[in-house]
Amino acid sequence: MKKIIVTPWEVKGELEKLDYTKLIKKFGTKPLTQDLLEKLKKITGELHLFLRRGVFFSHRDFDWILDKYNVGEKFCLYTGRGPSGVVHLGHLIPWMFTKWLQDKFDVELYFQLTDDEKFLVKDLSLDQTLSFSFNNVLDIIACELAPEKTHIFIDTQYTKTLYKLALRIAKHLTFSTVKAVFGFKPSDNIGIIFFPAMQIAPCFLPSILKGKLVPCLIPASIDQDPYWRPARDVAPRLGFYKPAQIHSRFLPGLGRGGKMSASEPETAIFVTDSLEVVERKILNAFDGGQPTLREQKEKGGNPDICLIYQYFYFLFEPNDKKIENLKSDCKNGKLVCGECKQKLATKVKEFLAGYQQRREKAKNIVDKFILKD
């Protein structure tokens, strides 16, 4: 079995085989227990699909965030993106969940675009990473975040406030520490060595901007967790709350293994794909069906390894009864793959058509979202 690698820069390997329980142990986080979900449900009235189906599966101090909320101390949300040309469905997962949290708790969101990081680690110019950032702002706004409560900022634009905060953090982070956490080598450039301070800074930004202590909750995929360990170490030394996190797993790609990857276009559904392309990608996706229709009817399909089923399960079939039926129909051979793929394609196209419309409209309201120094 190939090694599975999960770091902020690299997520590689056969992700459908990734053992998320082991990841919790390895990263030292805590599982989202039923008790905790019940506690959340008491506030929100319902649980998001991503919680019921285990897309968000791990956390640090999420219980503390709820306790604070219950005594009237509202938190802020913080998430981010390393800007690149294309956003795929996998990227939307934390953002959609963030939107849900924003609505349910009526809280503000700080959204960081780390164009500096992308510039430092990729063969890209600052103009390119900035242009990606502006594009990604549209992708983010299209997730229906509340304009009056969402503050998007790009590192090389909102630099003054961010750099000052990063300096305060950097003063407490030694090279030894970041080397241990991120595995930096002497051949790494000094920009990327400093960068953890820039990504940690927004954890404390709400407290700075509000002039009072504000708890911070970070919904993000688990590979970003290394940043929050030094963030939590530094917080009390600077007089801030430790940032809390809630971690998502990865949406598998449409081919075998790996998260959706921008470098393998056929394995991912990009939010800017035409509806025809989306349909083709889904029809060509790896499924759990039998080689022939006759065998399918006789033996049934295998939803456990089927990516079509996973897309229904994690994203496109929120109804618990219906997803159960879909699973048993597949296993019983009642459902054939072509038909099932067509159904998914219809749902994805419907979703994307709406998303793409919102993305287009986002161009007119960008200013409402951008945080300025």
Next chain:
Amino acid sequence: MKKIIVTPWEVKGELEKLDYTKLIKKFGTKPLTQDLLEKLKKITGELHLFLRRGVFFSHRDFDWILDKYNVGEKFCLYTGRGPSGVVHLGHLIPWMFTKWLQDKFDVELYFQLTDDEKFLVKDLSLDQTLSFSFNNVLDIIACELAPEKTHIFIDTQYTKTLYKLALRIAKHLTFSTVKAVFGFKPSDNIGIIFFPAMQIAPCFLPSILKGKLVPCLIPASIDQDPYWRPARDVAPRLGFYKPAQIHSRFLPGLGRGGKMSASEPETAIFVTDSLEVVERKILNAFDGGQPTLREQKEKGGNPDICLIYQYFYFLFEPNDKKIENLKSDCKNGKLVCGECKQKLATKVKEFLAGYQQRREKAKNIVDKFILKD
């Protein structure tokens, strides 16, 4: 003999014994030869005291700067300061010389205040280092720099442009490189490890702001030289000219050894000292005189070890004939120390009275000097 240490963070030891020829060898710079000074004199018509008396003694590519100037390609000046509470006469040396260069060549000056650096290495808050910066802006303006051609900027204020440029530099500087140049240790914080990119950035700032290649000349004391070595390595990779430098020696303190130090107030003349305090400091300074007046008249004094003589030589007696007379009068026992000190005190007080007036007036014209993003 105690070791003499010369690094950007520490200049320590008996500086009057510092062998500047050895320093040129150690740092790999070039001496300011008579030929080069003649070449300069052809343009400027005269040579500044600091050049005639060897205060500026070393350079990199200063000849190239003059060649460029002679074919019509004007350079920009860049110098800087790590802001702290007090500025002493030693600090003014590069600034006074910079003013002279600005006047003679009619060129623009970029002046950096590295409050980020001071914050990262000292037990100071960002508010403190910023407040020092604003104070130092007055100290700088009081050197009579041309408002329309002088651009002063503070790192945590003029951050957007500077950080972007620093990122481009940082991408080409590995931890190995800065470790080799600055002797960083794993226990150093990641802010100071990134900082060389922030201090190198202004070398290329004029080219960025003018949208064309501009040669850059840095007048600064020799201890800052380590920054310009990686700056020169990186320049061609980013498509900029290598920055040229002209290096000054240190003005000795009024006690024995060491450069003037803010931490030993009696050894330095601060620009904000009252004229009474200045007089006292000079009268108490270490001199080359004999224990008694009779011995002084018989044996004469020793100007070579006398700090009073050095202050005349380096700063307060620009007339070459007069300084010669002063020396021989001292050696012959014609001059007694008390009288000589009184003469120096009068000159220093005269200078400082004017400086302090200009510093007061500077408060009204700060805006003309501050560079904004």
